[in-house]
Amino acid sequence: MPQIVPVILCGGSGTRLWPRSRAAMPKPFLPLVGDTTLFEASLARCPADLGFSAPVVVTGTRHLDHVEAQLSGAPGATVIVEPAARNTAAAIALAACRLPDDAVMLVCPSDHHIGRPDVFAEAASAAAALASEGWLVSFGIEATAPETGFGYLKRGDAIEGTTGFRTAQFVEKPDLERAKSFLADGGYAWNGGIFAFRVGDFMAELSAHRPEIAAKVREAVEKGASDSHRFHPDAATFAAVPSDSVDYAVMENTSRAAMVPADMDWSDIGNWQALHDALERDESGNSVRGSGEAELVDCRNVLVDSDGPRVSVIGLDNVIVVVDGNEVLVTTAEGVQKVGKLNGAVNQ
Amino acid sequence: MPQIVPVILCGGSGTRLWPRSRAAMPKPFLPLVGDTTLFEASLARCPADLGFSAPVVVTGTRHLDHVEAQLSGAPGATVIVEPAARNTAAAIALAACRLPDDAVMLVCPSDHHIGRPDVFAEAASAAAALASEGWLVSFGIEATAPETGFGYLKRGDAIEGTTGFRTAQFVEKPDLERAKSFLADGGYAWNGGIFAFRVGDFMAELSAHRPEIAAKVREAVEKGASDSHRFHPDAATFAAVPSDSVDYAVMENTSRAAMVPADMDWSDIGNWQALHDALERDESGNSVRGSGEAELVDCRNVLVDSDGPRVSVIGLDNVIVVVDGNEVLVTTAEGVQKVGKLNGAVNQ
Numbered sequence: 001m002p003q004i005v006p007v008i009l010c011g012g013s014g015t016r017l018w019p020r021s022r023a024a025m026p027k028p029f030l031p032l033v034g035d036t037t038l039f040e041a042s043l044a045r046c047p048a049d050l051g052f053s054a055p056v057v058v059t060g061t062r063h064l065d066h067v068e069a070q071l072s073g074a075p076g077a078t079v080i081v082e083p084a085a086r087n088t089a090a091a092i093a094l095a096a097c098r099l100p101d102d103a104v105m106l107v108c109p110s111d112h113h114i115g116r117p118d119v120f121a122e123a124a125s126a127a128a129a130l131a132s133e134g135w136l137v138s139f140g141i142e143a144t145a146p147e148t149g150f151g152y153l154k155r156g157d158a159i160e161g162t163t164g165f166r167t168a169q170f171v172e173k174p175d176l177e178r179a180k181s182f183l184a185d186g187g188y189a190w191n192g193g194i195f196a197f198r199v200g201d202f203m204a205e206l207s208a209h210r211p212e213i214a215a216k217v218r219e220a221v222e223k224g225a226s227d228s229h230r231f232h233p234d235a236a237t238f239a240a241v242p243s244d245s246v247d248y249a250v251m252e253n254t255s256r257a258a259m260v261p262a263d264m265d266w267s268d269i270g271n272w273q274a275l276h277d278a279l280e281r282d283e284s285g286n287s288v289r290g291s292g293e294a295e296l297v298d299c300r301n302v303l304v305d306s307d308g309p310r311v312s313v314i315g316l317d318n319v320i321v322v323v324d325g326n327e328v329l330v331t332t333a334e335g336v337q338k339v340g341k342l343n344g345a346v347n348q
Numbered sequence: 349m350p351q352i353v354p355v356i357l358c359g360g361s362g363t364r365l366w367p368r369s370r371a372a373m374p375k376p377f378l379p380l381v382g383d384t385t386l387f388e389a390s391l392a393r394c395p396a397d398l399g400f401s402a403p404v405v406v407t408g409t410r411h412l413d414h415v416e417a418q419l420s421g422a423p424g425a426t427v428i429v430e431p432a433a434r435n436t437a438a439a440i441a442l443a444a445c446r447l448p449d450d451a452v453m454l455v456c457p458s459d460h461h462i463g464r465p466d467v468f469a470e471a472a473s474a475a476a477a478l479a480s481e482g483w484l485v486s487f488g489i490e491a492t493a494p495e496t497g498f499g500y501l502k503r504g505d506a507i508e509g510t511t512g513f514r515t516a517q518f519v520e521k522p523d524l525e526r527a528k529s530f531l532a533d534g535g536y537a538w539n540g541g542i543f544a545f546r547v548g549d550f551m552a553e554l555s556a557h558r559p560e561i562a563a564k565v566r567e568a569v570e571k572g573a574s575d576s577h578r579f580h581p582d583a584a585t586f587a588a589v590p591s592d593s594v595d596y597a598v599m600e601n602t603s604r605a606a607m608v609p610a611d612m613d614w615s616d617i618g619n620w621q622a623l624h625d626a627l628e629r630d631e632s633g634n635s636v637r638g639s640g641e642a643e644l645v646d647c648r649n650v651l652v653d654s655d656g657p658r659v660s661v662i663g664l665d666n667v668i669v670v671v672d673g674n675e676v677l678v679t680t681a682e683g684v685q686k687v688g689k690l691n692g693a694v695n696q
Contacts (some may be wrong), residue, residue, distance in 0.1 A: 019660075295691050298683065311676045312367075312690045314683030319664070321678055328659045330669055330678055335646065335662030342660045343643050 003053050004128045004196075005103050006046035007095040010039060010059035010067055010110045011085055016271045016336070018345035019327035020305060028111040029066040032269055033278050039067070039110045043074040045117045046106065051125070056080060056098070057110075058091045064230075083235035088193070089249035090241045093206055093217040094233060101200030104128045107246070109193050113278050115265025123262035127196035130164045135258035136205060136251060137196040138167060140189030142263035146179035149270055151191040151247065153259050167257035170247060189259065192266055195246065202250070209253040216241040271336040272320045272329075276303040292323060301333070351401050352476045352544075353451050354394035355443040358387060358407035358415055358458045359433055364619045364684070366693035367675035368653060376459040377414040380617055381626050387415070387458045391422040393465045394454065399473070404428060404446070405458075406439045412578075431583035436541070437597035438589045441554055441565040442581060449548030452476045455594070457541050461626050463613025471610035475544035478512045483606035484553060484599060485544040486515060488537030490611035494527035497618055499539040499595065501607050515605035518595060537607065540614055543594065550598065557601040564589040619684040620668045620677075624651040640671060649681070 010028055014021060021027040028039040036044065046052040054076030059067045064081055071077050080094050092107055099105065106124050114120050127137040140153045156168030170191065174182065182188035207214040216237060223234035251257055267278045279287040285301035288294040292306025298315045306323035313321060320336065322329040327344050339345060358376055362369065369375040376387040384392065394400040402424030407415050412429055419425050428442050440455055447453065454472050462468050475485040488501045504516030518539065522530065530536035555562040564585060571582035599605055615626045627635040633649035636642040640654025645662045652659045654671035661669060668684065670677040675692050687693060 297686055297690070306676070309671075309674045309676050310692055311678070312687075312692055313678045314686050314690075315680035316667070316678065316683075319678070321676070323657075323676055326657045328654070328657050328669070328671055328676060330659070330661045330664065330667070332663035335664075338645055338662050339660075342645070342662075344658055344660055 003103055004046070004051055004106050004124065005053045005095075005099055006043075006055040007092060007105045007107045008039070008042050008055050008057045008110050009088060009091050009107065009193075010057055010063055011082070011088075011091060014111075014270075015340035015345040015348075017269070017275065018339055018342065018348070019324040019329055020307075020322055022324075023348050025066070026063065026111075027269065029063070029070060032275055033113045037070055038113060038269065040070050040073055041113070042108055042110045043071075043077070045114060045120055046108075046124075050121050052106070053103075054078070056095045058082060058095055060085055077229065079230045081230055081232050083233060083238050085243075086238065086241045087243040088246040089206065089210060089213050089244045090217055090238070092195075092197075092202065092246055093213060094221060096197075096199045096203050097218050097221040098231065099199045101198070101203075102132075103199050104131045105195075105197050105199060105202065107193075107195040107197065109268075111269065112192065113267045113269050115267075115278070117264075119262060119264035123260050123264065124196070126163045126260045130159065130162055130258050130260065131196040131198050131201070134198065134201055135159070135164070135256050136201060136254050137164065138251065138257070138259045139192055139194035139262045140165070140167075140259035141192045141194075141266045142261065143183055143188060143190050146176060146183045147190065148173055148176055148179050150268070152179075152182055152188045153191050155187045155189065155259065159258060164258045164260045167251075167259045170252045170257075189261060190266075191247070192262075192268065194262075195251075201256070205250050205254045205256075210242070210244060210249040213242050213244060213249060272303065272322065272331065272339060273333045273336045276301075276320060276333075279303070290323075351451055352394075352399055352454050352472065353401045353443075353447055354391070354403035355440060355453045355455045356387070356390050356403050356405045356458050357436060357439050357455065357541075358405055358411055359430070359436075359439060362459075362618075363688035363693040363696075365617070365623065366687055366690065366696070367672040367677055368655075368670055370672075371696050373414070374411065374459075375617065377411070377418060380623055381461045385418055386461060386617065388418050388421055389461070390456055390458045391419075391425070393462060393468055394456070394472075398469050400454075401451075402426070404443045406430060406443055408433055425577065427578045429578055429580050431581060431586050433591075434586065434589045435591040436594040437554065437558060437561050437592045438565055438586075440543075440545075440550065440594055441561060442569060444545075444547045444551050445566050445569040446579065447547045449546070449551075450480075451547045452479045453543075453545050453547060453550065455541075455543040455545065457616075459617065460540065461615045461617050463615075463626070465612075467610060467612035471608050471612065472544070474511045474608045478507065478510055478606050478608065479544040479546050479549070482546065482549055483507070483512070483604050484549060484602050485512065486599065486605070486607045487540055487542035487610045488513070488515075488607035489540045489542075489614045490609065491531055491536060491538050494524060494531045495538065496521055496524055496527050498616070500527075500530055500536045501539050503535045503537065503607065507606060512606045512608045515599075515607045518600045518605075537609060538614075539595070540616065542610075543599075549604070553598050553602045553604075558590070558592060558597040561590050561592060561597060620651065620670065620679065620687060621681045621684045624649075624668060624681075627651070638671075
């Protein structure tokens with residue numbers, strides 16, 4: 001079994017879980033499901049006793065304080081501090097350039113929820129085995145609904161002697177009709193942005209398909225400087241790196257794309273309804289989280305999340321109520337898609 | 349035209365507008381509709397230039413500070429401070445015992461909204477004229493819905509030469525079916541607790557039907573003491589006064605009950621939906637009040653009332669959101685009847 005180095009990507013800052021998630025305290029660093037934050041849970045899924053090395057966290061200066069405050073569960077972790085945001089191809093390349101060619105990277109977002117970490121670990125092991133044989137491996141997350149917010153992976157031929165498959169096609173976010181046909185077909189999985197790559201193979205593919213990204217990142221790392229467990233790529237060089245996703249830059253171009261199936265109760269917690277779906281509910285389908293008290297009368301499938309004030313709700317179904325500091329959000333389950341466009345979310 | 353003395357009753361403390369209305373800051377003293385409080389508006393409806401004397405306010409010790417803080421619009425007002433709550437018969441009798449027998453009292457609750465004060469003034473004038481002829485007059489408020497929360501007045505024969513009618517019957521709060529039949533019949537009006545009495549007649553009827561109330565209140569006033577514009581009935585004597593409503597004690601027993609019709613856009617603001625109905629709405633039927641900002645997306649007939657935090661609402665119809673200090677209330681229009689039973693309302 002190769003050594004697996006978790007590469008935890010900690011970038012971006014969504015507005016879809018506003019007002020709980022804010023620019024100043026984004027989603028990965030909040031204890032949205034259970035007592036640990038999504039970032040802490042990402043680290044905890046890759047423990048040493050399952051063969052994982054100390055993780056490499058790639059993050060920006062804006063999130064650095066949050067990362068370091070929540071890093072205690074991952075001894076030996078290092079942090080690569082991006083001087084600017086250049087999307088996932090560059091972020092992964094930064095980690096790759098600091099690792100030996102034969103190491104296997106397990107690239108994980110830090111803001112997803114995985115309900116079955118045991119299945120994650122099994123899939124990670126299978127993906128790493130494939131990666132060490134030269135495949136560029138995506139986790140193919142079992143699709144359980146016709147989601148239009150995710151990209152899909154089309155399953156190709158089985159790879160003999162493994163649980164993996166070739167990836168026949170990367171499909172961008174579909175419309176509802178196509179999403180439904182994918183679900184009915186059964187041969188499609190969600191692309192959750194979890195990958196396993198042998199470092200040398202990843203850099204070779206990146207150099208082949210996006211030579212400028214590969215070259216500039218290499219240069220930024222060569223000119224970079226360490227500071228205790230932190231590594232700072234050269235800012236001026238990194239600023240010149242083209243911004244591209246790993247899907248576009250590498251996965252859609254390589255001839256060695258593979259996928260391992262993973263039915264691991266995954267959620268990107270991409271909006272308030274997704275969070276509600278990931279939480280435990282009472283017999284009426286209601287969930288209460290946060291530090292505030294709640295009283296629900298004649299309610300079904302209501303989520304209340306308050307950071308202090310008591311929330312009393314009467315007579316509502318499929319509604320989400322969030323209280324965070326000076327903001328109160330009340331939305332239907334369908335309305336959650338519009339949260340990111342609210343004045344409060346846009347002008348924070 | 350006789351002199352009309354407004355007798356403003358300022359008692360009780362409901363829980364149906366919780367959390368905005370609280371035990372410590374009850375409904376009459378809040379600016380629920382427009383910029384003035386319901387109490388201030390009650391005073392303002394009885395100005396000197398329409399022939400009203402300075403008002404007499406009857407209130408309890410608990411509300412005294414609020415009353416005095418909001419009394420500046422009524423020069424010459426006096427305040428009778430009830431040492432205990434003994435319902436409306438005793439409260440009105442307290443005022444009566446301090447007025448000359450031939451004065452006409454216009455008894456008004458202080459927690460109702462009247463959208464057309466001009467109609468109120470006309471009805472008051474008509475009621476006072478009838479009262480000065482010996483009638484005990486109720487305002488018969490035009491019923492506009494089959495309300496089950498109000499008592500009703502059944503209209504009897506017209507009183508010749510006036511706009512008034514004999515009151516054929518006092519009907520207690522009906523069930524929905526009866527309320528609908530009253531509305532269809534057209535001969536029923538809401539009893540809003542607004543009355544005109546000649547002082548001597550009121551005390552004579554009270555003495556006839558509830559002699560103990562009349563006697564004990566007289567004694568409490570005789571043994572009472574003035575303190576600037578305040579009058580304090582004797583506490584020990586007043587404590588012994590039987591508690592009864594003016595409807596039960598006097599109106600249902602007198603043979604001289606009359607009513608004047610009043611179509612004055614009246615509301616008792618008896619719950620959050622009633623308040624919403626009394627407020628101005630935008631083209632989507634939404635209302636925003638309070639000092640907090642609000643953003644309503646895809647909403648219809650939503651009321652937002654916040655004392656500070658911004659409230660963002662998506663996709664809801666017929667819902668009321670109230671933010672007050674450490675309490676947040678979210679209820680359907682139908683749910684407003686249950687507000688008073690919420691833990692927050694009960695345990696305040």
